[in-house]
Amino acid sequence: MPTWTLHTADALTALTQLPTGSVNATITDPPYNSGGRTANDRTGSARDKYVSGDAKHQLPDFAGESRDQRGYLAWMTLVLTQCLRATATGGPLLLFTDWRQLPVNSDALQAAGWVWRGIVPWNKPIARPSKGGFRRSCEYILWATNGPVDAAANPIYLPGLFTASQPRGNKRHHITQKPDELMAELVRICVPGGTVLDPFAGSGATGVAALRAGRQFIGMELTDRYAEVARTRLDAA
Numbered sequence: 499m500p501t502w503t504l505h506t507a508d509a510l511t512a513l514t515q516l517p518t519g520s521v522n523a524t525i526t527d528p529p530y531n532s533g534g535r536t537a538n539d540r541t542g543s544a545r546d547k548y549v550s551g552d553a554k555h556q557l558p559d560f561a562g563e564s565r566d567q568r569g570y571l572a573w574m575t576l577v578l579t580q581c582l583r584a585t586a587t588g589g590p591l592l593l594f595t596d597w598r599q600l601p602v603n604s605d606a607l608q609a610a611g612w613v614w615r616g617i618v619p620w621n622k623p624i625a626r627p628s629k630g631g632f633r634r635s636c637e638y639i640l641w642a643t644n645g646p647v648d649a650a651a652n653p654i655y656l657p658g659l660f661t662a663s664q665p666r667g668n669k670r671h672h673i674t675q676k677p678d679e680l681m682a683e684l685v686r687i688c689v690p691g692g693t694v695l696d697p698f699a700g701s702g703a704t705g706v707a708a709l710r711a712g713r714q715f716i717g718m719e720l721t722d723r724y725a726e727v728a729r730t731r732l733d734a735a
């Protein structure tokens with residue numbers, strides 16, 4: 499049976515404790531810090547930024563949304579450097595981001611030493627319209643590897659575009675929760691039976707998908723309420 503561990507901890511602190519090369523893939527969805535261009539922007543909470551006024555849920559806020567661009571680049575570089583060290587040679591990184599933070603995250607992952615391989619758009623059919631311009635209906639998954647792609651170890655063919663909606667009703671556990679069906683496809687990038695690392699676990703979406711796909715899981719989550727949610731979901735999976 500696949501095993502899991504969830505640390506209620508700061509990602510960077512907990513990552514430094516992981517042995518070198520001890521996981522097979524890093525799949526993560528960090529706080530985006532999107533829109534943090536001014537002091538005013540940065541004092542807003544995650545709820546202020548990402549929950550629309552007419553939302554039906556009252557999900558709790560989460561940590562880590564107050565860095566400016568320079569601070570975010572420096573911090574993500576440190577986090578992704580530790581993820582690279584913990585990930586075995588040939589192992590992949592999948593990193594969620596939005597349009598505004600895509601440049602800073604692609605810089606951070608390359609500064610950390612990952613080899614950038616591509617961008618996979620995640621299309622959300624129910625996105626807010628944008629008057630006078632384009633609907634921002636996509637978020638993005640940056641794909642990178644620790645050195646060469648090890649296709650012999652995991653000979654899969656994955657799509658270059660996904661369409662999926664955020665969970666609703668009693669399936670919604672986190673403000674920025676990623677859809678189960680999307681995560682089920684993404685965890686296939688991890689070698690069968692290997693270990694997936696997610697240092698920003700949130701409600702545990704990566705871990706749940708990993709366990710269901712027969713992979714092991716190691717996660718970190720700083721916000722107590724969400725760490726509890728993730729533990730409950732991981733137990734059930």
Ligand SMILES: C[S@@+](CC[C@H](N)C(=O)[O-])C[C@H]1O[C@@H](n2cnc3c(N)ncnc32)[C@H](O)[C@@H]1O
Binds near residue numbers: 510528
């Ligand atoms: C974008 S959310 C992840 C959502 C998750 N993918 C899901 O589907 O539920 C980012 C998470 O990172 C957590 N976080 C923020 N700063 C952190 C830190 N320094 N260490 C660990 N977790 C952190 C937040 O509390 C938040 O739950």
